[in-house]
Amino acid sequence: xxxxxxxxxxxxxQHNRDLVxxxxxxxxxxxxxxxxxxxxxxxxxxxxxxxxxxGEGLVEEAGFSSSVGGKPSIQLSLVAxxxxxxxxxxARDRFTGAVVNLRGDLKDTVEIPVQWNDRGQALxxxxxIVDQLLKKGWKPIxxxxxxxxxxxxxxxxxxxxxxxxxxxxxxxxxxxxxRYQLPVAVMNDSQATAVGEFVYGHHQAGSNLIVITVNNxxxxxxxxxxxxxxxxxxxxxxxxxxxxxxxxxxxxxxKRGCLETIASTQAIVQRVQAAAGSTETLSLEQVLRRFNxxxxxxxxxxxxxxxxxxxxxxSLSGALNINTVVLTGDMIHFGQVWLDATRQAFQxxxxxxxxxxxxxxxxxLDFRACILGASAHLFLENYSLLYxxxxx
Amino acid sequence: xxxxxxxxxxxxxQHNRDLVxxxxxxxxxxxxxxxxxxxxxxxxxxxxxxxxxxGEGLVEEAGFSSSVGGKPSIQLSLVAxxxxxxxxxxARDRFTGAVVNLRGDLKDTVEIPVQWNDRGQALxxxxxIVDQLLKKGWKPIxxxxxxxxxxxxxxxxxxxxxxxxxxxxxxxxxxxxxRYQLPVAVMNDSQATAVGEFVYGHHQAGSNLIVITVNNxxxxxxxxxxxxxxxxxxxxxxxxxxxxxxxxxxxxxxKRGCLETIASTQAIVQRVQAAAGSTETLSLEQVLRRFNxxxxxxxxxxxxxxxxxxxxxxSLSGALNINTVVLTGDMIHFGQVWLDATRQAFQxxxxxxxxxxxxxxxxxLDFRACILGASAHLFLENYSLLYxxxxx
Numbered sequence: 001x002x003x004x005x006x007x008x009x010x011x012x013x014q015h016n017r018d019l020v021x022x023x024x025x026x027x028x029x030x031x032x033x034x035x036x037x038x039x040x041x042x043x044x045x046x047x048x049x050x051x052x053x054x055g056e057g058l059v060e061e062a063g064f065s066s067s068v069g070g071k072p073s074i075q076l077s078l079v080a081x082x083x084x085x086x087x088x089x090x091a092r093d094r095f096t097g098a099v100v101n102l103r104g105d106l107k108d109t110v111e112i113p114v115q116w117n118d119r120g121q122a123l124x125x126x127x128x129i130v131d132q133l134l135k136k137g138w139k140p141i142x143x144x145x146x147x148x149x150x151x152x153x154x155x156x157x158x159x160x161x162x163x164x165x166x167x168x169x170x171x172x173x174x175x176x177x178x179r180y181q182l183p184v185a186v187m188n189d190s191q192a193t194a195v196g197e198f199v200y201g202h203h204q205a206g207s208n209l210i211v212i213t214v215n216n217x218x219x220x221x222x223x224x225x226x227x228x229x230x231x232x233x234x235x236x237x238x239x240x241x242x243x244x245x246x247x248x249x250x251x252x253x254x255k256r257g258c259l260e261t262i263a264s265t266q267a268i269v270q271r272v273q274a275a276a277g278s279t280e281t282l283s284l285e286q287v288l289r290r291f292n293x294x295x296x297x298x299x300x301x302x303x304x305x306x307x308x309x310x311x312x313x314x315s316l317s318g319a320l321n322i323n324t325v326v327l328t329g330d331m332i333h334f335g336q337v338w339l340d341a342t343r344q345a346f347q348x349x350x351x352x353x354x355x356x357x358x359x360x361x362x363x364x365l366d367f368r369a370c371i372l373g374a375s376a377h378l379f380l381e382n383y384s385l386l387y388x389x390x391x392x
Numbered sequence: 393x394x395x396x397x398x399x400x401x402x403x404x405x406q407h408n409r410d411l412v413x414x415x416x417x418x419x420x421x422x423x424x425x426x427x428x429x430x431x432x433x434x435x436x437x438x439x440x441x442x443x444x445x446x447g448e449g450l451v452e453e454a455g456f457s458s459s460v461g462g463k464p465s466i467q468l469s470l471v472a473x474x475x476x477x478x479x480x481x482x483a484r485d486r487f488t489g490a491v492v493n494l495r496g497d498l499k500d501t502v503e504i505p506v507q508w509n510d511r512g513q514a515l516x517x518x519x520x521i522v523d524q525l526l527k528k529g530w531k532p533i534x535x536x537x538x539x540x541x542x543x544x545x546x547x548x549x550x551x552x553x554x555x556x557x558x559x560x561x562x563x564x565x566x567x568x569x570x571r572y573q574l575p576v577a578v579m580n581d582s583q584a585t586a587v588g589e590f591v592y593g594h595h596q597a598g599s600n601l602i603v604i605t606v607n608n609x610x611x612x613x614x615x616x617x618x619x620x621x622x623x624x625x626x627x628x629x630x631x632x633x634x635x636x637x638x639x640x641x642x643x644x645x646x647k648r649g650c651l652e653t654i655a656s657t658q659a660i661v662q663r664v665q666a667a668a669g670s671t672e673t674l675s676l677e678q679v680l681r682r683f684n685x686x687x688x689x690x691x692x693x694x695x696x697x698x699x700x701x702x703x704x705x706x707s708l709s710g711a712l713n714i715n716t717v718v719l720t721g722d723m724i725h726f727g728q729v730w731l732d733a734t735r736q737a738f739q740x741x742x743x744x745x746x747x748x749x750x751x752x753x754x755x756x757l758d759f760r761a762c763i764l765g766a767s768a769h770l771f772l773e774n775y776s777l778l779y780x781x782x783x784x
Contacts, residue, residue: 012404208624220711224616231713232600233749241743242707245637253743315634315704316711319612321623351633351645357625 014384016041020049021386024059024078025102031065031073050076056387057082058102078102083386084138086130087375088146089189089367090122092164092216097129098371099138102386104200106368108136122165123175130180142385143183144176145374147192149217154234157186183385185378189213189370190237193363194221195228195380196373197326201364205324210317211363212239214309214331216266218259220316221373228377239316240264244308259312263305265330271301288333302334306341310360313342314349317358328363406776408433412441413778416451416470417494423457423465442468448779449474450494470494475778476530478522479767480538481581481759482514484556484608488759489521491530494778496592496764500528514557515567522572534777535575536568537766539584541609546626549578575777577770581605581762582629585755586613587620587772588765589718593756597716602709603755604631606701606723608658610651612708613765620769631708632656636700651704655697657722663693680725694726698733702752705734706741709750720755 019039024030030038036046053059062077080103088097094113098106110132112125130144150162157173159165173184187195194211203209209223220237222229230236240260241253249261261267265284272287273280275297291298309327317325331338339362347355363369379385411431416422422430428438445451454469472495480489486505490498502524504517522536542554549565551557565576579587586603595601601615612629614621622628632652633645641653653659657676664679665672667689683690701719709717723730731754739747755761771777 206624222712224621225619227617229616229712232598232715233713236713237711238713238743239707239711242710243637243703243741245635255740311635312707315631315707318634319629319631319708319711320614320621321625321628321630323624348647349635351630 016045017049017052020046021053021058024053024076029062029065029075029077031075033073035076058386080105081107083140083142085142085375085378086133086144087371087373088126088129088144089192089370089374090126090146090148090165091189091367091370092149095122095125095129096367096371097126097133098368099133099136099141100372100375104196104372104376106371107138108133120166122167123172126172126176127179130176134180141182143185143375143378144180145185145187145192145371145376145378146172146176147187147189147370147374148172149189151235151238152186152188152191154185154187154191154230157184159186183378185374187374187377188219188221188234188237189374190219191221191228191230192371192373192377193328193369194223194237194326194373195377196365196369196371197328197363198223198373199376199380200372201326201369203324203326203361203364205326208320208322209324209326210313210320210322211326211328211369212309212313214264214327214329216264216330218264218309218329222320222322224320224322227380239312242312242315244311247308259308263308263312263331268298268301268305268331268334272298275301284330284333291334299337302338303341305331305334306338307345310342310345310347311349313360314346317346318350323358325358325360326363327360328366328369332362332366408437409441409444412438413445413450416445416468421454421457421467421469423467425465427468450778472497473499476533477767477770478525478533478536479763479765480518480521480536481584481762481766482518482538482540482557483581483759483762484541487514487517487521488763489518489525490760490763491525491528491533492764492767496588496768498760498763499530500525512558514559515564518564518568519571522568526572533574535577535767535770536572537577537579537584537763537768537770538564538568539579539581539762539766540564541581543627543630544578544580544583546577546579546583546622549576551578575770577766579766579769580611580613580626580629581766582611583613583620583622584763584765584769585720585761586615586629586718586765587769588757588761588763589720589755590615590765591768591772592764593718593761595716595718595753595756597718600712600714601716601718602705602712602714603718603720603761604701604705605721606656606719607721608656610656610701610721614712614714616712616714619772631704634704634707636703639700651700655700655704655723660690660693660697660723660726664690667693676722676725683726691729694730695733697723697726698730699737702734702737702739703741705752706738709738710742715750717750717752718755719752720758720761724754724758 023035023038032046036043060079062075064072080101084099087100096111098109110129151160153160159167159170159172161168173186176184190213193213197211198209207226212220218240220239241258243257247257247262251258251261269287343360415427415430424438428435452471453466456464472493476491479492488503490501502521543552545552551559551562551564553560565578568576582605585605589603590601599618604612610632612631633650635649639649639654643650643653661679735752
């Protein structure tokens with residue numbers, strides 16, 4: 001039996017509108033004729049749709065093309081500040097929220113440091129950030145997107161488990177919707193970061209991209225055919241617990257030899273502490289300082305972290321044949337030493353022809369990727385959110 | 393920048409037709425009202441499209457529903473034998489071709505054993521099979537699909553490299569198109585097998601599925617959101633060269649420790665030969681006979697093969713969060729011992745919650761999967777091929 005492809009619930013009109021809007025979004029300036037060529041829609045349809053978008057204030061005419069020869073054509077452009085959304089990144093040590101426009105510019109940011117003993121107050125901190133951002137008066141705000149650590153059921157907007165936040169089966173989207181009467185998306189932070197780097201990171205990766213975030217934990221986000229692939233339960237990209245050859249460290253998950261026990265920032269810090277033989281608790285910042293001062297032991301740990309990660313990337317990008325891999329997260333601070341080790345192990349782990357075509361490169365958006373991705377996901381899935389409601 | 397989603401090149405009419413046809417294909421019997429519900433198309437549109445499909449001979453009215461209460465409704469059904477296609481599986485030791493109907497029944501099969509020294513004649517053997525199948529008089533034949541080993545560029549229908557067949561940058565699709573004046577698809581055999589199992593294997597896997605073929609080589613096919621995912625260059629699923637911890641065997645690819653050097657049928661045969669210390673050349677059949685007679689050494693090799701494969705499946709299905717994994721290929725003949733070892737290693741390699749939800753099960757179609765998948769791929773990508781051309 002052929003499984004029926006997912007029936008499109010969009011009317012043709014809506015489909016065409018999204019297609020045109022997406023094409024305008026993807027270009028700084030574009031003419032109606034170019035849109036028609038790119039979308040395969042008729043000139044008449046494009047003109048009608050564009051008129052609607054201009055009416056909604058989403059698009060504007062922004063001058064004429066200066067092409068040599070031929071009639072100059074009117075150039076269309078997105079009105080970047082015609083809609084705003086709120087994005088949040090609930091990182092381990094600080095929650096950050098921002099008001100974001102349609103071009104991915106952060107217009108206003110609110111940040112709250114989080115201590116381990118704030119865990120029970122996580123929801124209150126989220127409310128506090130959104131309250132503050134809403135007070136700034138950016139209008140209209142069309143939705144809220146949250147990137148949170150742990151296992152997330154994006155469809156339900158539920159945090160299935162986030163140890164750092166002390167949340168289990170926690171209906172975060174529902175609670176935010178109720179309080180703010182706005183559409184809400186909740187995603188895993190690595191997945192949100194992947195969407196952010198894909199949409200706003202200028203990686204020119206075609207329609208497939210792997211983005212790996214290395215912090216205390218390690219997670220990937222997979223963009224496949226231009227869309228975030230979340231897997232059967234929404235947990236796609238959970239690569240932190242892949243087994244690494246020769247590694248016997250016990251992981252917080254209970255298994256031995258997981259990638260996180262050697263390649264995460266936490267692993268580096270713990271190994272440095274253990275090597276020092278002291279009971280002293282070090283911060284990542286302290287370890288980074290010593291690393292930058294030339295500490296050979298730390299350099300070795302960083303190289304081993306890169307090797308383990310590179311081999312894992314080799315299996316993953318090899319199996320998927322995805323040629324662009326973006327690395328982001330705190331581990332980036334270990335710079336070229338870490339990148340080189342990762343790339344070297346990657347090259348050793350894949351067939352040479354795959355290795356040559358694959359680029360492993362740092363992200364361009366740091367903590368903003370998660371905020372941008374979580375808030376963009378909301379409307380990438382449903383452009384209708386951008387259309388003004390009658391009562392507004 | 394948001395990358396513009398792939399512009400649909402289908403007209404709305406064609407899109408609706410494909411949607412309706414696919415829905416009929418996915419059901420033994422279905423009424424127009426049920427199609428409208430499932431596709432979200434209006435009753436009028438569905439009736440128009442169905443009339444066209446009946447006119448083309450692809451669909452027929454097949455009686456009334458016997459539902460209790462309400463008006464009995466007319467049930468529609470695919471006319472399984474209204475179109476045929478030819479599928480080929482170019483396996484290492486034999487080429488098999490078949491005429492296949494729309495329900496995936498093999499109507500006629502031609503098989504040619506292949507010797508290593510036939511390599512130069514591979515194309516002639518393919519021609520011979522297709523010639524023989526065409527002579528049988530099944531009409532209309534709408535296309536030819538080929539599953540071939542090695543690296544394949546599906547878009548160009550080119551065999552980039554197939555060592556067994558002595559082909560390099562070989563324009564197989566073009567040569568077949570020229571000779572038979574029919575549309576031709578050429579795919580990697582593991583990818584074709586995956587499509588076959590997904591479409592005709594009754595695995596109830598939702599829209600995502602991993603199918604792993606273990607023969608002399610090891611390859612996977614990935615179904616993602618209901619479609620074969622081929623990656624940036626068409627090589628997605630090449631998992632035979634993932635590194636396996638503790639394995640130091642040199643692989644034919646030049647690296648050490650690849651999955652294929654421990655988990656393929658060739659690896660088993662070679663290990664048995666080496667353990668026997670003889671220069672005797674064993675066939676897989678001979679090894680299987682000894683295994684079935686209770687040979688403890690072979691049993692151990694089979695278990696080690698399963699363990700290596702299970703760990704690899706753990707990384708892959710874990711990273712993708714795809715919960716159904718189908719195993720097929722000659723290795724299946726090692727039965728429960730191999731399956732149990734694979735499942736056990738899988739469970740050990742993944743987070744327990746993923747392990748519980750994942751099913752690893754044998755394929756249901758053996759060599760036919762490749763034939764069915766290669767020939768189905770052709771029209772899954774373009775239903776228009778099923779529409780009769782004016783001149784016919």
